[in-house]
Amino acid sequence: MLKFNQISKNFGGLQVLSDVNFSVPQGGIFGLIGPNGAGKTTVFNLATGLLRASGGSIDFNGQDLGSIPPHRITELGIARTFQNIRIFKEMTLLENVVVGMHDHLDYGFSGLLFNLPSFRRIEAAARERALELLSWVKLDHKAAMLADSLSYGEQRRLEFARALATKPKLLLLDEPVAGMNPAEKTELMVEIMNIKQRGFSVFLIEHDMRFVMGLCDRVAVLNFGRIIAEGPPDEIKNNPEVIEAYLGKEEDE
Amino acid sequence: MLEQQLINALSLGSVYALFALGFTLIFGVLGVINLSHGAIFMLGSYSALLLVDKLAMPLWLALLAAMLVAGTIGLVVDYLILKPLRARNAPHLIPMIATIGVAIMLTNLAQGLFGAENKRFPFGTIPEQSFNIGHLHLTELQIAIVGISVLLMLVLLVVMRRTQLGRALRAIAESPKAAYLLGINVEGLFYLTSFAAAALGGAAGVLVGLSFNAISPFMGQPMLHKGIAVIILGGMGDIRGAMIGGLFLGFAEVLTVAYISSDFRDAVAFGLLFLILLVKPSGMFGKVLERKA
Amino acid sequence: MLEWWEGFWATYSAVVYGIGVNAMLALSIYVTLSCGLLSLANAAFMGIGAYAAAMISMNSGLPFPLALAAGAVLPALVALIIGIPTLRLSGVYLAMATLGFGEVVRVIVLNMEITGGPMGLNGIPLKTEFWHIALLLAATLYLLARVRRSKIGRAFEAIKADEVAARLMGVNVPAYKLFAFVLGAAIAGVAGGLNAHYTFTIGPNNYAFENAVDILTMAVFGGVSNLIGPTIGATILTLLPEVLRQFKEFRLALNGLILIVVVLYLPNGIWDPRRIHAFWQRRKAGKDQ
Numbered sequence: 001m002l003k004f005n006q007i008s009k010n011f012g013g014l015q016v017l018s019d020v021n022f023s024v025p026q027g028g029i030f031g032l033i034g035p036n037g038a039g040k041t042t043v044f045n046l047a048t049g050l051l052r053a054s055g056g057s058i059d060f061n062g063q064d065l066g067s068i069p070p071h072r073i074t075e076l077g078i079a080r081t082f083q084n085i086r087i088f089k090e091m092t093l094l095e096n097v098v099v100g101m102h103d104h105l106d107y108g109f110s111g112l113l114f115n116l117p118s119f120r121r122i123e124a125a126a127r128e129r130a131l132e133l134l135s136w137v138k139l140d141h142k143a144a145m146l147a148d149s150l151s152y153g154e155q156r157r158l159e160f161a162r163a164l165a166t167k168p169k170l171l172l173l174d175e176p177v178a179g180m181n182p183a184e185k186t187e188l189m190v191e192i193m194n195i196k197q198r199g200f201s202v203f204l205i206e207h208d209m210r211f212v213m214g215l216c217d218r219v220a221v222l223n224f225g226r227i228i229a230e231g232p233p234d235e236i237k238n239n240p241e242v243i244e245a246y247l248g249k250e251e252d253e
Numbered sequence: 254m255l256e257q258q259l260i261n262a263l264s265l266g267s268v269y270a271l272f273a274l275g276f277t278l279i280f281g282v283l284g285v286i287n288l289s290h291g292a293i294f295m296l297g298s299y300s301a302l303l304l305v306d307k308l309a310m311p312l313w314l315a316l317l318a319a320m321l322v323a324g325t326i327g328l329v330v331d332y333l334i335l336k337p338l339r340a341r342n343a344p345h346l347i348p349m350i351a352t353i354g355v356a357i358m359l360t361n362l363a364q365g366l367f368g369a370e371n372k373r374f375p376f377g378t379i380p381e382q383s384f385n386i387g388h389l390h391l392t393e394l395q396i397a398i399v400g401i402s403v404l405l406m407l408v409l410l411v412v413m414r415r416t417q418l419g420r421a422l423r424a425i426a427e428s429p430k431a432a433y434l435l436g437i438n439v440e441g442l443f444y445l446t447s448f449a450a451a452a453l454g455g456a457a458g459v460l461v462g463l464s465f466n467a468i469s470p471f472m473g474q475p476m477l478h479k480g481i482a483v484i485i486l487g488g489m490g491d492i493r494g495a496m497i498g499g500l501f502l503g504f505a506e507v508l509t510v511a512y513i514s515s516d517f518r519d520a521v522a523f524g525l526l527f528l529i530l531l532v533k534p535s536g537m538f539g540k541v542l543e544r545k546a
Numbered sequence: 547m548l549e550w551w552e553g554f555w556a557t558y559s560a561v562v563y564g565i566g567v568n569a570m571l572a573l574s575i576y577v578t579l580s581c582g583l584l585s586l587a588n589a590a591f592m593g594i595g596a597y598a599a600a601m602i603s604m605n606s607g608l609p610f611p612l613a614l615a616a617g618a619v620l621p622a623l624v625a626l627i628i629g630i631p632t633l634r635l636s637g638v639y640l641a642m643a644t645l646g647f648g649e650v651v652r653v654i655v656l657n658m659e660i661t662g663g664p665m666g667l668n669g670i671p672l673k674t675e676f677w678h679i680a681l682l683l684a685a686t687l688y689l690l691a692r693v694r695r696s697k698i699g700r701a702f703e704a705i706k707a708d709e710v711a712a713r714l715m716g717v718n719v720p721a722y723k724l725f726a727f728v729l730g731a732a733i734a735g736v737a738g739g740l741n742a743h744y745t746f747t748i749g750p751n752n753y754a755f756e757n758a759v760d761i762l763t764m765a766v767f768g769g770v771s772n773l774i775g776p777t778i779g780a781t782i783l784t785l786l787p788e789v790l791r792q793f794k795e796f797r798l799a800l801n802g803l804i805l806i807v808v809v810l811y812l813p814n815g816i817w818d819p820r821r822i823h824a825f826w827q828r829r830k831a832g833k834d835q
Contacts, residue, residue: 071714091703099717102701112697119696123696166715286638286642345638346637349584350766350805353759353802354801354802357802358803358806361796362799478649485639485642519649519653520649
């Protein structure tokens with residue numbers, strides 16, 4: 001579904017990614033792990049068009065993402081959440097999620113100007129759908145509250161719901177459970193599995209090994225900007241290179 | 254003829270550079286575009302005028318005193334207005350809007366206190382001497398202006414590059430939070446920077462006041478616009494950029510007036526501003542557009 | 547009674563018109579602020595609109611509405627042209643660029659023959675009537691209210707809150723910013739056209755930096771959380787100089803002071819629904835005890 005072909009990325013003299021090749025299959029949960037600073041978020045930034053690759057190409061469902069601007073990549077079906085949560089703080093939860101539906105609200109200027117029935121219908125449907133998505137992450141009871149008033153874990157879930165609102169085919173989750181307590185992590189794990197059942201494909205970055213190994217169908221490992229292993233979780237767990245890459249770092253999980 | 258224009262340009266450019274330095278210091282260290290810098294420049298000029306006129310102070314002393322006055326005003330503005338906004342972590346544009354308010358207040362008050370018409374230094378206070386080297390005509394004043402500007406810029410450069418203080422300031426410019434964690438007295442240095450930057454602005458005011466022998470409450474405004482153009486040209490927060498940018502603007506203006514038309518003098522600054530923003534917004538030496546927390 | 551009214555109107559009609567025009571100007575900058583853009587170019591756009599409308603009225607037989615339309619379209623076109631490159635810049639750089647643009651316009655107009663140079667245009671026909679201003683202000687408010695309630699308004703808010711996140715939610719950020727900028731310019735232009743036709747004379751100094759700051763002050767003072775704020779801000783700040791006539795000399799200083807005080811103590815302006823709501827909540831809680 002999402003294919004990285006010999007991607008390299010450098011910032012000035014700093015080589016962040018070199019010869020990165022991997023493929024995220026459709027309909028599964030794919031994980032990308034690696035020590036801090038390995039370049040994982042850069043991979044996401046490249047996939048969503050926030051950065052341009054220095055070399056190589058990225059294909060999504062056969063289409064080269066080349067120089068397509070971020071908002072068009074979202075239209076093509078890639079959505080993402082952020083490592084350091086980027087919700088719209090001064091908007092309500094409902095509004096946050098409805099923003100995600102931006103591209104799918106098909107009314108024209110005259111519709112919104114004259115409050116035509118088509119406008120009202122589409123807006124109402126959007127709100128309903130937003131409420132539904134919020135219920136998937138168990139935040140529907142707080143729909144009218146400001147996003148700023150949520151706890152950290154709740155904000156992560158909101159971001160998740162908002163990403164779903166863009167009707168993605170592939171969901172990119174950047175450290176979705178960072179900062180959550182074990183109960184919240186389990187809940188989110190269940191929710192991601194549900195998402196998979198509903199037909200979404202998931203590509204996630206995480207540090208929490210238990211989470212990744214328990215959830216993902218395939219895992220790729222990034223170290224110093226290179227892919228050192230790719231395969232099912234069991235293989236990865238026992239891969240000596242992977243173990244060595246992590247041994248140098250103090251992982252608290 | 255060209256050489257003569259270059260002399261004029263050097264003199265004008267040094268003052269632009271001096272003014273821009275204060276401006277860029279505040280941006281670099283405090284992260285604020287202080288649009289009251291022009292008003293402080295103007296008040297520096299009036300201070301010197303008053304001291305010379307009413308107290309018959311010698312010019313060099315009046316310059317120092319005016320720098321002191323300007324610096325104090327800058328410090329007060331920082332303490333009363335910018336500091337509370339820092340505590341609140343206000344987004345960038347907010348302090349800028351507040352400094353617009355300060356600029357308007359100070360300008361209007363100056364107008365009310367001193368009158369709107371141009372004032373001149375008392376007869377005989379401005380050095381009249383001039384020299385002729387070959388076919389070049391240099392006035393003592395021009396030499397003094399360039400000399401003082403260069404001196405102040407050198408002092409600033411030395412402080413920034415070779416002292417502990419300079420290192421601390423550069424650390425703050427990179428990231429105030431990190432600097433704080435390193436034990437640097439960030440708040441204290443903010444005050445110091447505000448003071449020093451305003452003092453430089455005041456000095457520029459005195460020099461410009463002497464140079465044109467015309468001091469008005471509104472002299473800060475066009476200067477501010479040019480200061481903005483210079484720091485964007487040179488790269489915001491970059492000291493070398495402010496100096497080189499200032500000289501560049503001086504040359505561009507003088508040459509435009511000499512060879513094109515004096516009508517477009519004020520537009521030169523903004524023309525350059527526009528051009529640079531379109532081509533390389535970070536300016537000649539700027540690297541970072543977004544400042545880390 | 548009628549005599550009193552006629553007397554009142556003769557003296558104060560300019561003030562009433564001024565409220566309407568200033569409200570439109572404050573709303574024009576509100577549009578850009580609601581998208582997270584600080585544009586100090588709206589005074590220049592007002593000027594472009596004013597000159598365009600006035601020159602049409604003075605030099606051709608075209609009717610007033612057409613002149614006003616030109617007053618909206620010309621600034622919009624200019625905004626479109628300069629917006630495309632400058633809106634790539636963020637926050638502070640954009641503010642500086644728009645400030646610069648405003649100055650360039652002023653210098654150009656100052657030096658052109660057809661705009662009358664430093665003397666400006668004199669003898670603009672007095673065509674503006676109360677209902678013109680009321681109608682156009684109402685239309686502006688209606689338009690902006692509808693936009694606010696739609697996906698465009700939400701997109702603006704999202705861009706203001708977090709541009710990158712908005713982009714990734716599918717919002718075409720550059721296009722929306724340009725729309726806000728152009729819309730603001732058009733509204734400011736119409737206000738300029740209306741203003742020119744009751745002030746009889748206009749000059750380059752009516753549309754300078756100070757005026758851009760005035761407009762910004764009205765919006766910030768009133769509050770930019772919704773449409774009521776800028777309207778109230780414009781009303782109060784237009785009436786204030788009349789009330790404080792004796793302090794005329796220090797009117798600007800007062801403007802500056804207001805700006806400072808509002809920024810420091812009333813960051814969301816006078817009309818801040820949240821603060822007002824919280825106030826009433828506390829009063830209610832107090833009463834219930």
